[in-house]
Amino acid sequence: MLVLFLAACSRGEAARTETARGDSAPAASPAPEAAAQPAAPAAPAEAGASRSFSSVLSRFEMKVPDVWAQRFTASERTQPVEYPGASSVVEFVFLPESGGEPPALLTIVRYPRAAWERSKATLPSATLLQEVGQDAFVLVPAGKNPYPAGSADNAAFERMRVGEERIKPGFAGR
Secondary structure: OHHHHHHHOOHHHHHHHHHHHOOOOOOOOOOOOOOOEEOOOOOOOEOOEOEEEEEOOOOEEEEEOHHHOOOEEEEEEEOOOOOOOOOEEEEEEEOOOOOOOOOEEEEEEEEEHHHHHHHHHHOOOOEEEEEEOOEEEEEEEOOOOOOOOOOHHHHHHHHHOOOHHHHHHHEEEO
């Protein structure tokens, strides 16, 4: 019965756990992974964010925008090759109804502070969310919407696109 209940849970929660256990690291990077650990629903800290995400590898808590409900997954990995010098990355990925390669809604990258200083010129759209100790938490926003104009996935992706102003108030590195 518990299995049936869990199967009926939101698509985002089930996919988040499945993706976090899957092979999300690039083939060239044998970096260890950790399962994304969804936190229990919390009292809303701000309008539009009633759930939270707890990162195991990047060590942060983040309020998840309600508009993401049932349409995202998250994966974590260390030493991401696409972010040289970073210690870890968490990607929040859109789950399209039409299939295909899902794009990132946003990415949180944890850098040692000195590595972020060297890297920030190569990431002009990235925003510093928070500094904790010698680490910098950086938000990389979604790229171009890959779905055809007028499609359901295009509209959903645009609704789910969020930036620093929505994430920063509910973000806490540790």
